[in-house]
Amino acid sequence: MSDAPRRFGVLGTGHWAATCHGAALAAHPDVELVGFAGRDPARAAEVAGRVGGRGFASPEELIDAVDAVTIALPPHVQAPLAARAARAGRHVLVDKPLALDVAAADDVVAAVREGGVASVLYATYLFQPDITDWLGRMRALAAEHGPWEGAIARWAGTIDVPGNPYGASAWRRERGGLWDTGPHALSILLELLPPVERVSAGRGARDAVNVALEHRGGAGSALSLTLTAPAGAGGSFASVWGPGGRHDLPRFHGTPQEGFARAVDRLRASAAGGGPDPLDVTHGREVVAVLAAVDEHLARPVAERTTAVVRG
Ligand SMILES: NC(=O)c1ccc[n+]([C@@H]2O[C@H](COP(=O)([O-])OP(=O)(O)OC[C@H]3O[C@@H](n4cnc5c(N)ncnc54)[C@H](OP(=O)(O)O)[C@@H]3O)[C@@H](O)[C@H]2O)c1
CATH class of the missing domain: 3.40.50.720 (NAD(P)-binding Rossmann-like Domain)
Structure with missing residues (x-):
């Protein structure tokens, strides 16, 4: 080269x-x-x-x-x-x-x-063979049985736990799990489901945000994101389902x-x-557009929280 x-x-x-x-x-x-x-x-x-x-x-x-x-x-x-x-x-x-x-x-x-x-x-996840092999198997199942219909992903950091290297990170404190762990969750979901067209969201404890995503063609997914889970309550998991069954994202073992x-x-x-x-900057832009639409939705008065449209 x-x-x-x-x-x-x-x-x-x-x-x-x-x-x-x-x-x-x-x-x-x-x-x-x-x-x-x-x-x-x-x-x-x-x-x-x-x-x-x-x-x-x-x-x-x-x-x-x-x-x-x-x-x-x-x-x-x-x-x-x-x-x-x-x-x-x-x-x-x-x-x-x-x-x-x-x-x-x-x-x-x-x-x-x-x-x-x-x-x-x-x-990170999309550069680990445990994850990319699983995504390959999921794509093969979808090709055989039909597209995935839904997914759920929970991604939780624990930056308040003593010794966490990100506890002093100002942008994380300001923007929360939506912008820090949200990209990890979306990186998996966008590999298996079509682009996101509409979002709606609600708040949870501290920075926690729960998001409903409507994907092009009718699939739906859900995200639960935080950076400030209590000690022992952090970690991530995700599942996808459809005519090919229900499948859990594996852990990765590489560094x-x-x-x-x-x-x-x-x-x-x-x-x-x-x-x-x-996975070039165009992919990065797609993720930012979804997260920005969630922010836009959360900024509305609660009574006006109809779905927010993702800017293409
Ligand atoms: N892919 C992953 O799994 C993964 C994991 C961890 C982090 N990341 C990403 O890596 C990036 C950096 O993460 P981090 O945890 O190192 O972030 P951070 O701790 O919030 O900030 C990193 C460094 O940036 C400098 N900095 C902070 N504010 C600045 C400003 N306004 N202008 C210029 N420099 C500033 C500071 O260095 P000085 O104080 O020395 O100036 C700080 O130590 C983020 O985008 C994060 O999402 C990715």
Whole structure:
């Protein structure tokens, strides 16, 4: 893959930037971890000292020095930086959620097109063989028996439990499980059910949100999302059903770093002429549009909460 990007830099200096993106890039045999950049050059240098590469004074300086960036920053910070990197001709490996509003997500999609670069969104579950094998089996069952009719997914983090690495994450506190765990749940559902056309939602304890999704063609699904489940009440599960029976999502046994290495391989293959990746920023934009429609629905006075339409 002679055209595949080799020199990778990480935008972000937090927990995920160091322990997942950075660690996976440092261990990857086909790429070079050039370094880190964030809003604090001293912190970038400190993380680089621990993980690899060097610290850069600014995101712009790092973008200038690499073929591709991976981004592990709050989503509202990620989106404009991804757009800037793409317009500068750098391939982009972004994390979930792509952005916190549809306009910002649209701009990343436009920038990737304008820059003529490859993009991949790291939807963790979809880079794990236990999950992708199961999805393949579910697709085969649907082909044999008929499309899936419904699904339910509960995704719950426990960021208030002492020692959780995301307890101080400001954007998570502000936007809750809908925007942090919602992308994981949707990444599974959108693999098996058609696009979402309408949503309705209600609130639960603290940040908890319960969502009903109406999919094109008539299937329906439900999500229960939170980041602040009590100790012992976190975790995720999902089931899908239809003429092919009812089936539970399995657990995955690989590490996030192994999955991230696969995402790097997919970005490199796409950049080397493999065509757009199915999990590119367009997929990220689709997820953002659903989450934004849920927010729109929840913002209405309770008496006016009819379904909200997903913007295509
Ligand atoms: N795929 C997955 O399974 C998975 C798992 C975890 C996280 N993630 C994603 O990775 C991304 C980063 O997650 P995280 O947990 O590291 O987030 P975070 O803790 O909220 O923020 C990460 C870092 O971003 C910097 N930052 C915060 N606010 C900023 C601002 N306004 N401007 C510039 N920099 C700012 C901070 O670094 P400094 O204080 O050093 O400046 C912070 O440590 C998120 O999109 C998250 O969804 C994905």
